[in-house]
Structure formats: structure tokens, C-alpha cells
Amino acid sequence: MRSTNRPASKKSAPARASTESAPETAEAAEPSYSLPDFPAPNAFLMMLEGRAPWEYAALLAATPWLRKLPRGDGHPVIVFPGLGANDVTTQPLRRFLDGLGYETHPWHQGFNFGPRQGVLEQCSADVKALFKRHARPVSLVGWSLGGIYARELAKELPDHTRCVVTLGTPFTGHPRATNAWRFFELMNGRHVGDPTMLAQIRQTPPVPTTSIYSRTDGIVSWRCSVIEPDPQIGHSENIEVHASHLGLGLNPLALYALADRLTQDPQQWAPFDPQGAKRWFFRTPVMI
Template identity: 60%
Template sequence: MAQPAPRQSAQAQNQKPEQKQALHDGPPPNAWLLALEFRAFWEFGALLPAWPKLARAPRGDGHGVVVFPGLSANDGSTMPLRRYLDALGYATSGWKQGFNFGPRAGVLEAARAQVTRAFADSGRKVSLIGWSLGGVYARELAKEFPHMVRGVITLGTPFGGSHRSTNAWRIYELASGRKVALESANYDLPAAPPVPTTSIYSRSDGIVAWQGSVQKPAPHNPHTENVEVIASHVGLGVNPSAWWAVADRLAQAEGNWQAFERKGTFFHGLIYPDPARAA
């Protein structure tokens, strides 16, 4: 049965083809980086010794946070991060759609309804966090509903690269039943949402070429940034340095955005490399 074409954001609909940003079209991470994805178990284990520091992260103000999982993952994969954010004082929610097998029929509609409902129930803008493919959902939803979204944080999301610069595109096509090239043509994925946006990425990501997770300067939105951490792709959602960055970004007062400050964070010189390297 034919599936309906996904809705384009107003930003993408109004953008002329020559205005779209160029995609990074380099190769995917090599076999060595792919093999290093097994360190995700160590990253998860590092949460315990890092907890005394993580517990001192800025407290939340109770606003809603929706967290979208990566490809072939479900809400169980984001539960540790959500429980951490709950402990800091946020009202977190998973995406509540089981395993993420891509934007199949009804998926995007349900995600839109969830954001709309969270905004209506609280009367406050919600923050969106997305891991890998989940970050694409978060960014595109923020483009559609900027009046409902407070900010976007992505973890290893390949919004700025060709599908061939990842090691997961074949899995995506198999799981979703959709062609990546045709799917991405419906959106201007590299364009930043019109809300504060943070891309957390790793140069040692074994799934997504890191260049595809770097947000280029956005003339329409100066409140964008890239935060580099040392992590695997699979471990980004349980990496202590990523958690600290997420907590720091969420704690900013609405309307008072400031770029991530590496100095003063624990072991900042070691776990948060110089941002100039992303240029």
C-alpha cells in the first residue's frame, strides 16, 4: 500500500532549492571506528563514578522534555537519560511508539500530536531531545512548531550529511521500507530549526561521520552550537559528558540562551575538545 508523503516544514516549503545547504558527502566511519562502538558498555559503566559530578548539574524548572530514540531503538534506550533528567526536575517523556523503524505511516503524525499535547497540557514550551535518527524528528518538529518548542538537542544526528556518510543507511531502508535519498528530499535537513539548537557529536562516532552532525552557522538563528564529546555513537545516550551537556543546555532560562561554556565543567579540557576544531 502506498504511504502518504511526509509533511514538509514551513521552513523547507518556503526555501528555494539554491538556498539549501550542501550536504557532507564523505565516506562513513571506517571499520576501526565501527569496532570501537563496543566501548558503549564502558561509557554506561562510567556513569556510576561520574554520578557525584552529574548530580551537581543545574536543576531543571519542571518544563516538559520529549526524548526520541535512534534507529531500531525504543524508549528503553533513552530511559537512563530520562531518569537522570527527571531527577534534575524535568517532566520527561519517551516517544511512546515502540521501536523506531523510521517515519513509517502514522509515526510523524503521532509525534506531532505528542508535542502538541505536551504543550497544551503544561501551557509551556517543551524541549526536544533526539538520539541519532530521533534527532531528525526533533529538528523537523521544531521547524513545524517553533511556538511550542523551547529548544532542540541532538546526539549524533546525521542532519548535515549524505546518507552514504553513515554506516546505518541500509538498515534504515530495510527497517523503514523507504529510500533514504527520496525521503530526505522532502526536507532541508541541514537547515537549523528557528529555536535554540545544540548538536552533540563525537569525532570517534563509528556509525555517523561526525561532519554530518555539525550545524553550520544559521543566519536566521544565531542560537545554534556544536558540542563535541568523546564517545561512541551507541554510547552517546549514556555518556557522562553528553549527559552534563544536555543538563546544562536544558537549564538555560527561556529567552536567555548562552553558548555552552566548557570552562568550569568537570575535566573540561579533556572531555570537551576545542570547538574551533568543528570549523
Template identity: 70%
Template sequence: MPATRSPRFSRWQQTSSTAHPDGSDLRAPNAWLLMLEGRAPWEYAALLATMPWLKRLQKLPHGDGHPVLVFPGLGAHDVTTAPLRALLDSLGYATQPWGQGFNLGPRAGVLEQCKADLIELHRRHGRKVSLLGWSLGGIYARELAKECPDLARCVVTLGTPFTGHPRATNAWRFFEMVSGHAANDPALMAQIRQAPPVPTTSIYSKTDGVVAWRCSINEPGPLTENIEVQASHIGLGVNPVALYALADRLAQPEGEWTPFDAKGARRWFYKTSEQA
């Protein structure tokens, strides 16, 4: 199905030299947090070690077979989301990678193809699609849900900087270099900051070494929530604690969304907006 250009997505194709908004005091994570990104391989090892135990005890919430479209982060490939997708497939979901090679930002045709993929996935399965995005991929997921709310079941983002200034990350220079777009368009940032009109979850870490964690906080609303975990930015997609929360969010019956329950034993691993 051919994609059509939309006014909302066309903003991504514009560059701007406008200065960042006044009053923005967020800063990129410091050098110490950036160094802690080296723990990502240990998070993957923890996933491999804990998964058999979790499955044996049936602790991971299982899905209902609905489709999930997964977007990788900036500079990343579908290979990076393969462990995450394999887990979701084993839990009964029908996952689909974004399939556009390395994510080098919203270059010409990228977001149009994302929209076409969403439309086709919905047509093929006859069901609403959950949109899952890691880092920059979460921006795509959120904007698609705004553009096509009737096709989106929910949005879950992992370490996605959708509020605050893009320069409150340690990746903005790389973004500008590979995408060819400036990271300082106030109008675009105001648009991105708005939550989609579907259940929207942000999973984030205060020890994220790439994105300032405040950039990943949804404003309070009836369909928004924030779940804090202990993880690196690079490891969010393979961190067992983050993936448990993700599985819990996707497993909710359609139309019966409720905020994540971080009470009981979960309080040792998670913190939600209500607890902040």
C-alpha cells in the first residue's frame, strides 16, 4: 500500500536554525553515566539467565496474538531488537521489525514507509497494532499513534526523549550528522511532547547514560504512565526488568488499559509516576 505524506510527518523533513526554547535547563547525562552504558552486555546476560526461570514459573504475561511493530533506536538495526522480538513472539505476539536497515533518522520516505507498514499490518491481522519504540524509535511509535489512532492499540517506549530539548542527550550531534536535520525546532518539539490519544507507557532509567531521564516523562493523563527501571540506555531492550514491564503492558486486554501496578514485590524493581 503506498504511503502518503501527512502534515504531521512533513515537519520531520524540515530543518530549522531556531534556538532551543527558553527555560530549558536539561543537560545530557554526565560522563559517569555514559561510562555505565558498558553494563549493557551484562543486562543481556541477565536476560538469558533469568528467562528460563521466568517461563518455568509462568511469571511473564502472555499475549493474545495481536501484532506489534518494533522500531530500533538511532543508528541501530533490527538486529538490536531481535532478542526483544523473540521474547514477544514466544509470548504469543506477532512482531514485525521496522525493516528499513539502520535507523539514521527521519530521512525522506522513512516515516511514510512506517505508516504504510502500520496500515498493512493492521489490514493483514484485522486487529489494532501495538507500537514499540526504543530511543528514537519511540518517537516514530508516538507520532504514528497520533497520525493513525484507529490503528494503534497502545504505545510503549524505551528510553525515548520526547520531551525536553534534543540536546539533553549524548546523541544529538550524531543525529544531526546522520539525518541531515537540525535538532532545534521548537514547533516540532512541542508536537512531539504531546502524548498520543491511546494508552502510552514510557519505560525509562534515571541511570540512562545517553538520554536525560526527564526527557522521557509523560505528563499526567488518563492514558499515560511512566515506569522507572534500573537499566542502561543501550541495555533497555534486553534488560529483564524492563522487558517484564513491557510484557505486562502489552498483555492487557484491548480497551481495558490500567496503569502498571508497582505494589507488592514489584516495588523493589519499579517506580511509577504515582510514586514519584
């Protein structure tokens, strides 16, 4: 992944000595990053995560309707699973996109226990391989933590990436605004909250980027999934749906929005614009 740290400038001997003798001065000179204070979802919202099986049932019931969506152009799509999940959990989503004419690919790295050694390097190699095989950019879809991978890969490989769509991904705010941070630390053996890393993750990729989220998410604070407007980086948007965190990749509303975004031509990209009765099911806020 691309690092946000710049090479240190050469210092004279007096300057080095001054720095070594006053570590608090050097620490104060490091880039600062102010974290929004978002609370984690409460116990009631966590209980609502039990509706995920019903969302899958709703997907099955909505299949005839979803089959009427515009056909895809066959471009490759990689789907990254969430924390503690594997490719089995993204199979319904991938099957749905395959049915629309896309060529979807799982991430093929087993359970996602975080960006351990070699994980992101393999993700990058997969994107490059698909780009070379198809001679066209790859769309990156990430569920929860998988969305962090998708966003970071797009920053590293913007010429290889067609678009990014995330589902309930916490890319802003503090990781402790989720109910999964302890599990993340347990699986990775590292503490969450590095300011430099969080500042990097918060940056929006330079390609069309969509965040699909739910205010009733019981794992991730919905505020952590809202892209703030940046006039220097267009082609970014937020789509709010009614869903659980565990059901976002199965929810027919989320999949409808995802399919709509994948049909967008990056050169003629337009934000999601629900019309008529669709306004009852989707919200497109621009900021928190």
C-alpha cells in the first residue's frame, strides 16, 4: 500500500542532537489528525443484526425484480469479505453480479483476519493480474473491512481500478466507534488507532467511489461510513439503505444500488439518483 509518510529530510548534526534531546518536540512536529467522536452502535442495534437471515430471504423473494436490472458489460469485479468472514459469505452477492453479466472474483485468501503480512500484497497482485488479463480496469467491492482494502488498492492502483463500492465500511472516525475493534486487535496482535494510518484510510480514492451504509448498522457506526465532500476529488457519494451490517451483502436494496453503480461509465459518471417510489428506500446524503 502507498505510504503517506514522506522521506525525512537530511539534518545537520546540531539539528539531530536537538531532536534526540527533545523527543517531545519531534513528536509535536508529526502530522496531527483530529478524530471525530462517534459512539459505537448500542445494544439495541446489535440485537437487530439478527435480521440478516430475513434479508437473505428478501433477496430470494426479490430475485425476479432484480433480474430486470440493466445488464453488466462483463468487466471484472473483485469482492472482498468483511472481518472474520471468507468468500462463502460473499457468494450470494457474487452470484447476483454474475447473473447480471459481470465476471466476479473472490479474494481467495480464506478468512479475513485483517491486513496481516502478505495480504495486501496479494490483493494488489490479483488486481494487476485481472487488469492484464482483461485489458480493462477492475471494479472493487468491499464489505466492512473488505472495503478498506478496496479503497486502499484504488489509491495504489488508480489506473487499474474502474470504481470502488463499499458496504458498511468504517473509513472515518476512530476504530473504536465499531463493535469489532477488540476482535480486530485479537486477530492482529496490534492496537487500533494509529493517527497516520487513520488519516490515510480516510482519504477518498481518486476513482468513482460509493459508500453504501445503514443507520441501523449494529456493528459499525454509520457516521464512520460517510464520505465527506471534497471539491478536489469528485466522483464520490453516499447511499443510505435500511439494512443490518451482517446483511448488507445480502440486502436487495444494497445490491440494487451496487448494480446501478457498476453500470456507470467512469468517463460519464453520475451520482445515484433514486426517482419516484425509490426515494422511500434510498437516501443520498452528501455529508454527516
